[in-house]
Amino acid sequence: MIRAHGLTKRYGPRPTKTAVDGLDFEVRPGAVTGFLGPNGAGKSTTMRMLLGLDAPTAGHATIGGRSYATHPAPLHEVGALLEARSVHPGRSAFHHLTALALTHGIPRSRVEEVLELAGVREVAARRVKGFSLGMGQRLGIAAALLGDPGTLILDEPVNGLDPEGVLWIRTLLKSLAAQGRTVLVSSHLMSEMALTAEHLVIIGRGRLLADTTVQEFVRASGAAAVKVVTPEPTALADHLAAPGVHITSDTPGTLDIHGTDAEHIGRTAAAHAIPLYELTPHSRSLEQAFMDLTRDSVEYQATTPLTGAAA
Template identity: 80%
Template sequence: MITASELTKRYGDKTVVSDLTFTVRPGTVTGFLGPNGAGKSTTMRMILGLDAPTHGTATVGDRAYADHRAPLHEVGALLEARSVHPGRTAHHHLVALALTHGIPRSRVDHVLDLTGLTDVAGQRVKGFSLGMGQRLGIAAALLGDPATVILDEPVNGLDPEGVLWIRNLLKSLAAEGRTVFVSSHLMSEMALTAEHLIIIGRGRLLADTTVDTFVRESGAGTVKVVTPEAGLLAQLLAAPHVDVTSTTPGTLEVHGTDAEHIGRTAAAHNIPLFELTPHAASLEAAFMDLTRDSLEYAAHLEPA
């Protein structure tokens, strides 16, 4: 289990992580989401003792990472896949890690096979593609058969087969009762992989909930309405945070309110409805809706 309590990190007058409190529990894949610059990597670094918090604490298995006598047996982490001596082979890199923790060499062979690197184990890392480097980083994270796995953007550089592989791997690790904490910018992949979400923006906690609850309760869903009185109904639905658009005569797309409210409004004004269909939000839409005010780097498209 990972526990962050009032975790705060400042660099000079800039606060990168602010009063962050959450718990990552075993037996489930927990997605760690946030826009660029939200503080995800800094938070992971504080959990792993690579950065010292300005305030607050982070523990793994009820103790700080540095207090574990054999960390690789307790926590497996991937923060930067390319932090490997380029002259070493994949096999030698893993053997060197194993020797520091008394891990048998048979475990090296096991993780090489698990990550699909057996055939290239004798090659120097400098010749590895980004995807192969990611696989090696994951192999290193799993080397000590840890109870807790922390992965920062593990699907970077992986081909479709690799993405499917890491998805199934994360689910299987959680099913074994391990704590799995993984960050990603790929919302479609998180929707298929994670069960729980911790979302931050500008270093602050925005959501700590299940994927299903987050998507269901978000205001990012739309309702399709077909009516001969589309113009009148659009006027009646006008309200702060309600967006009504129409690309086809007689059809409305309503964002910001639910089908029940639309139906009651139409009934109160004797407006016939030919269709009233809610469309649930995707994880991506719900995430964008939640974090739109937390973007540190917002792009603006010029009109065509």
């Protein structure tokens, strides 16, 4: 289990910049936990403090009940991927993993096993400087798995992977969690997190915004919409009008209805002999819920280009 209590990190002389501000959360074994937040939210800084690479200004973090630095054989306890390119470029993939293995008495057979698992066995003799971004990521994941750890902390592991690689890492993370391991993974790909994670820890400007399951987070973010296509939109809207029901229309004959469900809409239409050509519930996506929650926490706001502007 990973625990953060009052975790705080400030940088620089006065005035200081607060990168992480009093974070409290737990990452429990048995489920993939997505660590989410906009750019500049403090995710990487938090991960570095979890791994003892940055000292917190206040608070503390433990993995398996103790700080990372006090684990006598950390590779057997925690596997981490923070920067896939932090490898000597002149080493081969095999020699990089072998050097790590020797620090913990890990046998050569395990090196070969993780090379195979990560899909880099065929390029194990090549120097890392010739690796693509995706192959570098696979090597970094192999290194994280080298000690068969009970805890995984991975920062953007799908970055640079092709579709097959994304599917591979998704399946791998879910299988590791199913074995009872603790898995914390950050990503900017909300669609991938919706498929991979069961729990979420979301931060913005260094502060905790949400600590909940994916399903509960999406459900609590707002009611689902129901798309209705009918030749009598005005009549149906009049019959559905009620406190808490919001109806909009961007296309003639089409209604987007919030605040009630498809069953009620269908029954109302039938009771008043209003034909329906389409009645489709649309649940909110994780991306929509995330954007709504973090809208005020985004450090850099882009603007929409003006239509017809000169190039």
